[in-house]
Amino acid sequence: MASLPHLQTLEAESIHILREVMAEFERPVMLYSVGKDSSVMVRLAQKAFYPGPIPFPLLHVDTTYKFQEMIEFRDHFVKQIGARLIVHTNIEAIANGANPYRLGTEKCCALLKTQALLDALREGGFDAAFGGARRDEEKSRAKERIYSFRDRFGQWDPKNQRPELWNLYNSRINKGETIRVFPLSNWTEMDVWQYIEDEKIPVVPMYFAKERSVVVRGNTLVSLEHNAPLRPGEQPELVMSRMRSLGCSHCTGAIRSEADTLPKIIDELITFRRSERENRVIDHDREGSMELKKREGYF
Amino acid sequence: MELLRFSTAGSVDDGKSTLIGRLLFDTKGAYEDQLASIRKNGTIDLSLLTDGLRAEREQGITIDVAYRYFATPRRKFIIADTPGHEQYTRNMATGASTADLTIVLIDARKGVLPQSRRHAYIASLLGTPRVAVAINKMDLVDFSQDVYNTIQGEFTEFAEGLGFQEVRFFPISALDGDNVVVPSPRTPWFDGGSLLQYLETAPGLAEADRKPFRLPVQYVIRPTLDFRGYAGQIASGTVRPGDKILILPSGRTTTVTSLASFGGDLKEAFAPMSVTLTIADEIDISRGDMLVSPIQPPHVAHRLETALVWMDEQPLRLGRPYLIKHTTSQIRASVVAIQHRIDIKTLEHVPSSELKLNEIAVVTLETQRPLLFDRYCSNRNTGAFILIDPVSNATVAAGMIRGVEGEHNRPLRVSDEERRLRYGHKPAIVNVPREGELVYELERALFDRGVQVAIADQLDQARTLQQAGLVALLRSDGAYVQRTIDEIFRSLEADHTILDESFTSGEGI
Numbered sequence: 001m002a003s004l005p006h007l008q009t010l011e012a013e014s015i016h017i018l019r020e021v022m023a024e025f026e027r028p029v030m031l032y033s034v035g036k037d038s039s040v041m042v043r044l045a046q047k048a049f050y051p052g053p054i055p056f057p058l059l060h061v062d063t064t065y066k067f068q069e070m071i072e073f074r075d076h077f078v079k080q081i082g083a084r085l086i087v088h089t090n091i092e093a094i095a096n097g098a099n100p101y102r103l104g105t106e107k108c109c110a111l112l113k114t115q116a117l118l119d120a121l122r123e124g125g126f127d128a129a130f131g132g133a134r135r136d137e138e139k140s141r142a143k144e145r146i147y148s149f150r151d152r153f154g155q156w157d158p159k160n161q162r163p164e165l166w167n168l169y170n171s172r173i174n175k176g177e178t179i180r181v182f183p184l185s186n187w188t189e190m191d192v193w194q195y196i197e198d199e200k201i202p203v204v205p206m207y208f209a210k211e212r213s214v215v216v217r218g219n220t221l222v223s224l225e226h227n228a229p230l231r232p233g234e235q236p237e238l239v240m241s242r243m244r245s246l247g248c249s250h251c252t253g254a255i256r257s258e259a260d261t262l263p264k265i266i267d268e269l270i271t272f273r274r275s276e277r278e279n280r281v282i283d284h285d286r287e288g289s290m291e292l293k294k295r296e297g298y299f
Numbered sequence: 300m301e302l303l304r305f306s307t308a309g310s311v312d313d314g315k316s317t318l319i320g321r322l323l324f325d326t327k328g329a330y331e332d333q334l335a336s337i338r339k340n341g342t343i344d345l346s347l348l349t350d351g352l353r354a355e356r357e358q359g360i361t362i363d364v365a366y367r368y369f370a371t372p373r374r375k376f377i378i379a380d381t382p383g384h385e386q387y388t389r390n391m392a393t394g395a396s397t398a399d400l401t402i403v404l405i406d407a408r409k410g411v412l413p414q415s416r417r418h419a420y421i422a423s424l425l426g427t428p429r430v431a432v433a434i435n436k437m438d439l440v441d442f443s444q445d446v447y448n449t450i451q452g453e454f455t456e457f458a459e460g461l462g463f464q465e466v467r468f469f470p471i472s473a474l475d476g477d478n479v480v481v482p483s484p485r486t487p488w489f490d491g492g493s494l495l496q497y498l499e500t501a502p503g504l505a506e507a508d509r510k511p512f513r514l515p516v517q518y519v520i521r522p523t524l525d526f527r528g529y530a531g532q533i534a535s536g537t538v539r540p541g542d543k544i545l546i547l548p549s550g551r552t553t554t555v556t557s558l559a560s561f562g563g564d565l566k567e568a569f570a571p572m573s574v575t576l577t578i579a580d581e582i583d584i585s586r587g588d589m590l591v592s593p594i595q596p597p598h599v600a601h602r603l604e605t606a607l608v609w610m611d612e613q614p615l616r617l618g619r620p621y622l623i624k625h626t627t628s629q630i631r632a633s634v635v636a637i638q639h640r641i642d643i644k645t646l647e648h649v650p651s652s653e654l655k656l657n658e659i660a661v662v663t664l665e666t667q668r669p670l671l672f673d674r675y676c677s678n679r680n681t682g683a684f685i686l687i688d689p690v691s692n693a694t695v696a697a698g699m700i701r702g703v704e705g706e707h708n709r710p711l712r713v714s715d716e717e718r719r720l721r722y723g724h725k726p727a728i729v730n731v732p733r734e735g736e737l738v739y740e741l742e743r744a745l746f747d748r749g750v751q752v753a754i755a756d757q758l759d760q761a762r763t764l765q766q767a768g769l770v771a772l773l774r775s776d777g778a779y780v781q782r783t784i785d786e787i788f789r790s791l792e793a794d795h796t797i798l799d800e801s802f803t804s805g806e807g808i
Binding site: 003004005006008009010011012013015016019020022023046047048049050051052053135136142143158159161162163164165166167168169170172173174185186188190191 | 300301302363364365366367368370374375377389390392393396397503517518520521522526528530531532559560561569571572573575586610622624625627679680683684685687689692693694697
């Protein structure tokens with residue numbers, strides 16, 4: 001008896017979700033963060049509506065503190081697949097001098113990511129927004145629904161979520177309310193990499209190991225992009241390293257790694273004993289950081 | 300590698316969180332930095348791995364269903380981890396709805412408790428085919444075979460009537476790891492292997508493709524005039540180009556010409572794949588229609604017997620129109636009768652006139668249009684539905700279709716409930732001033748929102764309209780209550796789907 005391998009099962013579920021949203025909402029948009037999960041989500045959207053084009057725009061919330069390589073990859077990738085891209089930046093906050101060095105990471109994130117995202121969704125009149133978040137990433141995300149209801153202020157109430165049974169999603173909202181949709185909810189980091197390998201999906205080269213100029217700060221390797229200030233006694237050095245997850249340069253550390261191909265990344269994952277988002281400063285600002293940010297409207 | 304979804308149920312006292320923590324820990328599903336954050340006085344409290352939200356850590360309880368992931372070289376697992384206390388029925392039903400298997404935890408010292416029966420019952424109601432009974436804390440009863448045998452006997456007797464395909468028992472200690480991942484030397488009398496070995500080998504839901512073909516149409520893909528594809532996730536069965544298919548509700552038959560796919564057309568597709576198929580004839584097909592096997596079509600009926608798990612703070616209201624989401628269709632439906640409620644503690648059928656949060660009942664449901672369905676016990680995907688409150692938009696119930704409720708027994712006279720279901724609102728008489736344009740403004744506003752409305756000049760006339768299920772605007776000289784259109788609309792308990800967004804509210808009448 002034929003049974004579907006796990007990656008195809010996950011793929012089928014995700015495509016079902018993408019189509020369901022397209023059928024039931026008026027103006028969906030896909031949050032495109034340039035990372036590996038976004039690359040997978042875009043491929044799933046291509047598959048879901050084949051032979052038609054992706055029927056909704058991609059939205060990148062650009063904090064201007066992203067790595068240059070990410071921006072180059074984004075522009076090339078989007079052009080190649082013929083998708084429509086909207087780039088949104090909180091220009092006002094940046095004009096007022098918002099940056100992670102001055103404000104600290106928590107406030108910087110609130111202005112340049114959360115606020116920018118909410119503004120972009122409102123300006124575009126989007127009623128549903130796809131995000132590439134996975135439940136295995138972080139503990140508050142383990143309790144997130146696939147259709148995550150947000151009130152008129154874009155906020156999440158974890159104690160008052162709609163029950164979600166079978167593959168029957170409740171898409172009913174009033175004007176001004178929105179749904180965040182997570183088609184990769186049931187994927188793990190390993191699933192994402194295996195799928196990228198199977199499907200030959202392009203990803204930002206920063207995921208692959210090479211010698212990079214970094215500052216060693218505790219367990220973290222910090223990039224020097226965007227003129228990150230050095231602390232006393234720090235010297236940049238060349239370290240064989242790669243990014244396990246991608247975010248803003250200030251908030252995303254590299255890891256020591258020799259993995260410069262997809263099979264080596266997958267092998268490395270099997271031996272990993274540390275979680276994917278450990279290098280994300282914003283998750284550790286304080287206890288329950290991700291949950292608090294999500295309540296405010298973060299993805 | 301295959302995917303297995305299982306749900307767990309139990310409370311902190313049963314050691315459920317410890318068991319999940321153990322499975323994650325021993326299969327490397329948890330990482331060092333996550334473990335470091337739960338290390339207390341040098342030892343790891345595995346149960347803390349599973350508390351996700353701040354409120355849960357503050358209150359020491361689990362509030363909501365959490366999903367967790369781990370893999371072994373043989374299989375990939377998704378756990379729906381459901382709390383044992385708070386909202387257990389709602390959460391357990393949610394977790395069990397997609398599960399291939401349920402783990403019921405029993406404390407070896409306490410034996411089979413009402414709670415264990417409840418868990419098994421909800422799993423069977425939601426159609427989980429297999430149960431693994433983990434008899435935990437065996438270390439506290441000296442790994443006694445007698446204790447194990449007693450619990451096994453009692454549970455087996457109870458579970459016989461629940462229709463599971465398989466029930467297996469495991470004497471474990473989640474804390475120490477006995478029989479969780481590897482067989483324990485401390486239970487030499489037990490030769491059933493470890494719980495994880497069972498999870499790795501138990502059959503999944505792959506038997507779906509032996510069932511007749513069902514494809515609820517989800518979305519029509521039409522990028523050019525030359526291509527028209529019907530997209531959806533196969534609910535059951537297999538399909539190949541050249542297959543004859545029946546289209547419901549139109550009743551027309553056609554042939555599948557291709558299975559279009561990004562990586563090249565497919566030669567065959569089966570459940571649960573998401574596909575796009577093209578057909579030989581030009582037939583009008585839209586979302587909510589179903590493409591099916593012409594030899595074994597589904598049932599078509601609009602009066603159904605269903606089991607209902609109520610999930611909302613607001614109790615069920617008989618006769619009130621809700622929205623039913625079933626496969627890819629969403630239409631109006633109402634519960635016309637409660638046949639009986641199921642007492643979750645004793646599992647007895649009790650007569651009832653109401654249904655409240657976390658209660659379960661068998662009811663008669665009537666839908667605005669006929670539903671294309673199979674019985675839930677033979678097809679989960681085409682037998683399941685949710686009910687949505689059209690005003691609050693909350694998901695208020697989960698339902699499992701049991702069969703057709705004798706349509707031939709329908710009374711001859713059209714009832715008020717049937718009219719209400721069709722029109723989407725209650726009948727009413729609204730007094731309006733005899734003079735002026737207001738009555739017409741009101742008529743237009745309500746009409747544009749989908750309300751069946753007409754103007755009357757005498758009370759008799761208004762009563763007749765009301766009996767016909769309509770809203771009568773009665774021109775009179777009496778006193779008027781100042782109410783806005785929105786207030787009238789709400790008092791009719793009208794369905795917001797018919798709300799016209801362009802109309803701005805706020806006029807006093």
